[in-house]
Amino acid sequence: xxxxxxxxxxxxxxxxxxxxxxxxxxxxxxxxxxxxxxxxxxxxxxxxxxxxxxxxxxxxxxxxxxxxxxxxxxxxxxxxxxxxxxxx
Numbered sequence: 001x002x003x004x005x006x007x008x009x010x011x012x013x014x015x016x017x018x019x020x021x022x023x024x025x026x027x028x029x030x031x032x033x034x035x036x037x038x039x040x041x042x043x044x045x046x047x048x049x050x051x052x053x054x055x056x057x058x059x060x061x062x063x064x065x066x067x068x069x070x071x072x073x074x075x076x077x078x079x080x081x082x083x084x085x086x087x088x
Contacts, residue, residue, distance in 0.1 A: 002068045002077035006084045011060035018087055019053045025083045032070030034080060039063045
């Protein structure tokens, strides 16, 4: 299991467009389960579930914990960190 935290820098947070891109990125790592959890609210969602991600209500400045478990967790963790840094 790999886990890291990330502070959302996009002032709008995770809304429709970046959530869709996040799901697309997560689909690249079919060997792993990727979960995002918001520390402030305790809500969590599977990174493959678009509506669940959007319903978490993640805003700019929120800290999310990303947990990756599975066969390709090293690559998935690195890929998700790079994605979040570039897009959120």
